[in-house]
Amino acid sequence: MERGKKRVVDSQLESVHLVRMNHLNSAGRLFGGQLMQWIDETAAMAAKRHAHRPIITASFNNLQFLRGAYPGDTVVLKAKIVYAGHTSMDVKVETYAETVTGEQFLINCAYATEVAVGEDGKPTIVPELIIETEEEQYEWDRSVLRRELRKKHG
Ligand SMILES: CC(C)(COP(=O)(O)OP(=O)(O)OC[C@H]1O[C@@H](n2cnc3c(N)ncnc32)[C@H](O)[C@@H]1OP(=O)(O)O)[C@@H](O)C(=O)NCCC(=O)NCCS
Numbered sequence: 828m829e830r831g832k833k834r835v836v837d838s839q840l841e842s843v844h845l846v847r848m849n850h851l852n853s854a855g856r857l858f859g860g861q862l863m864q865w866i867d868e869t870a871a872m873a874a875k876r877h878a879h880r881p882i883i884t885a886s887f888n889n890l891q892f893l894r895g896a897y898p899g900d901t902v903v904l905k906a907k908i909v910y911a912g913h914t915s916m917d918v919k920v921e922t923y924a925e926t927v928t929g930e931q932f933l934i935n936c937a938y939a940t941e942v943a944v945g946e947d948g949k950p951t952i953v954p955e956l957i958i959e960t961e962e963e964q965y966e967w968d969r970s971v972l973r974r975e976l977r978k979k980h981g
Contacts, residue, residue: 910970
């Protein structure tokens, strides 16, 4: 079967959520586990758009909570594929809290590895990623480095 090639922009996407009272932790901020669910879903949707296959999450790397988000904030998650291997893809997800005045603050940055699975539930080949910009090349190189570190240290 033809493997195909896709650009980063072909699958990049945003998802948007409103922080409600039921999303808060005891400190009155957005609960980290809730944000992780949104990050996981957003990363998987971008990977599904790249691979056009069902997706499972293999791992998260370098998930950093940088600031809090509060009731009434709009949470904007921006996902893009930064690396495509044989059956897996690395997805960068940047999360912003948008205030009522429209200001956006970066509150989280995470990298997820998503694996495409076939009808047999086993990993299946994904399209190659076309690198078009210096920034995309930078992210690709960082993914290669993360993969080497994972193979070395588990
Ligand atoms: C992810 C999973 C499918 C990998 O299966 P596997 O038999 O190890 O398959 P492979 O060794 O062929 O790896 C498949 C790809 O995943 C990558 N991969 C496997 N484990 C990984 C990990 N822990 N972190 C990052 N990438 C991983 C491999 O590098 C490979 O990538 P490539 O094909 O692009 O080179 C398997 O471990 C699994 O099903 N895990 C549970 C996933 C799940 O249920 N997630 C939902 C959240 S609970």
